[in-house]
Amino acid sequence: DTAVSQTPKYLVTQMGNDKSIKCEQNLGHDTMYWYKQDSKKFLKIMFSYNNKELIINETVPNRFSPKSPDKAHLNLHINSLELGDSAVYFCASSQFRVGYTFGSGTRLTVV
Amino acid sequence: RKEVEQDPGPFNVPEGATVAFNCTYSNSASQSFFWYRQDCRKEPKLLMSVYSSGNEDGRFTAQLNRASQYISLLIRDSKLSDSATYLCAVNQGGKLIFGQGTELSVKP
Numbered sequence: 001d002t003a004v005s006q007t008p009k010y011l012v013t014q015m016g017n018d019k020s021i022k023c024e025q026n027l028g029h030d031t032m033y034w035y036k037q038d039s040k041k042f043l044k045i046m047f048s049y050n051n052k053e054l055i056i057n058e059t060v061p062n063r064f065s066p067k068s069p070d071k072a073h074l075n076l077h078i079n080s081l082e083l084g085d086s087a088v089y090f091c092a093s094s095q096f097r098v099g100y101t102f103g104s105g106t107r108l109t110v111v
Numbered sequence: 112r113k114e115v116e117q118d119p120g121p122f123n124v125p126e127g128a129t130v131a132f133n134c135t136y137s138n139s140a141s142q143s144f145f146w147y148r149q150d151c152r153k154e155p156k157l158l159m160s161v162y163s164s165g166n167e168d169g170r171f172t173a174q175l176n177r178a179s180q181y182i183s184l185l186i187r188d189s190k191l192s193d194s195a196t197y198l199c200a201v202n203q204g205g206k207l208i209f210g211q212g213t214e215l216s217v218k219p
Contacts, residue, residue: 031205
């Protein structure tokens, strides 16, 4: 069973569209995260939720809106996609904020 | 100054070589430290945690120097399969901050 699974794996879309990425973890972890890895491979945290509550919100445009319906799920919705949003988005989870486990990533390409 | 800095490499080494990566962090209040490995087009995977006393896992040795605010990873007897990007990560206030990664290429 995949511990942290995210869908879709690939997403190609036009500028201006709205898209969502879903993430689920079956590890029983209390905290989930979204990271963005840009073309220079730099991995940067975007958001963190602990038991459905937003605890970290880095300087991210408000076109990005995370939603956590329960502690096993954390989705990311992106409005009005821009070329600069093209990146790989990784979901991760951890227990007691140590030992992160990452999903396999969603490669988003905005054309 | 970046919060966590690494030499991006690439490091090109022959099989059997010993290679060392260093990483510096800026926040002295950082709480815990890790090395991750990321293969091409894959997710980062935890390689090992880093403890003040230093720790070893087979051919891999990690060290932490809190006074100088750097962590290191030593790989002995490198294998072709060690080729990957190695990311150091520092836990600051509950969030994991990553360095930009060091690319390692082990050649036959």
